[in-house]
Amino acid sequence: MISVSPFLFVQMANFILLIFILNAILYKPVRNILIERRKKIQGAQEAIEGAKQSADEAGQAFKTKMGDAKMKGHQEKEALKQAGQEEEKRLLDEINQKAQAELETVLAQIAKDAESARGKLKGEIEGFSAAIAEKILGRAVS
Numbered sequence: 001m002i003s004v005s006p007f008l009f010v011q012m013a014n015f016i017l018l019i020f021i022l023n024a025i026l027y028k029p030v031r032n033i034l035i036e037r038r039k040k041i042q043g044a045q046e047a048i049e050g051a052k053q054s055a056d057e058a059g060q061a062f063k064t065k066m067g068d069a070k071m072k073g074h075q076e077k078e079a080l081k082q083a084g085q086e087e088e089k090r091l092l093d094e095i096n097q098k099a100q101a102e103l104e105t106v107l108a109q110i111a112k113d114a115e116s117a118r119g120k121l122k123g124e125i126e127g128f129s130a131a132i133a134e135k136i137l138g139r140a141v142s
Contacts, residue, residue: 133141
């Protein structure tokens with residue numbers, strides 16, 4: 001028959017005692033360190049996700065502000081362009097009015113000078129006609 005050795009119970013007690021000692025000294029501290037490490041890694045990952053989300057939000061806000069700034073700049077550019085065109089039109093109209101007034105003055109002066117010249121020529125026409133007739137006829141005409 002098979003007999004059980006009394007040393008078997010001693011070895012079993014030794015094994016159970018060794019398990020309790022190793023658990024208290026080695027396994028629990030290592031397990032606690034691993035748990036703490038996992039918590040730190042998880043916290044770091046959450047912080048990274050939060051930072052990524054904040055960066056994405058900041059980037060989106062930046063893009064929005066840049067778009068708004070570009071639109072505002074374009075509107076201001078168009079407003080300045082429109083104001084410049086209106087100023088140009090006003091100046092051209094003013095110059096055209098001045099030129100028209102000067103043209104009218106010059107035309108009036110020319111008409112006045114022409115009338116004056118006609119008046120002088122009408123007065124001298126008899127003298128010119130007599131001189132021409134004398135030259136053509138070769139004698140004095142009275």
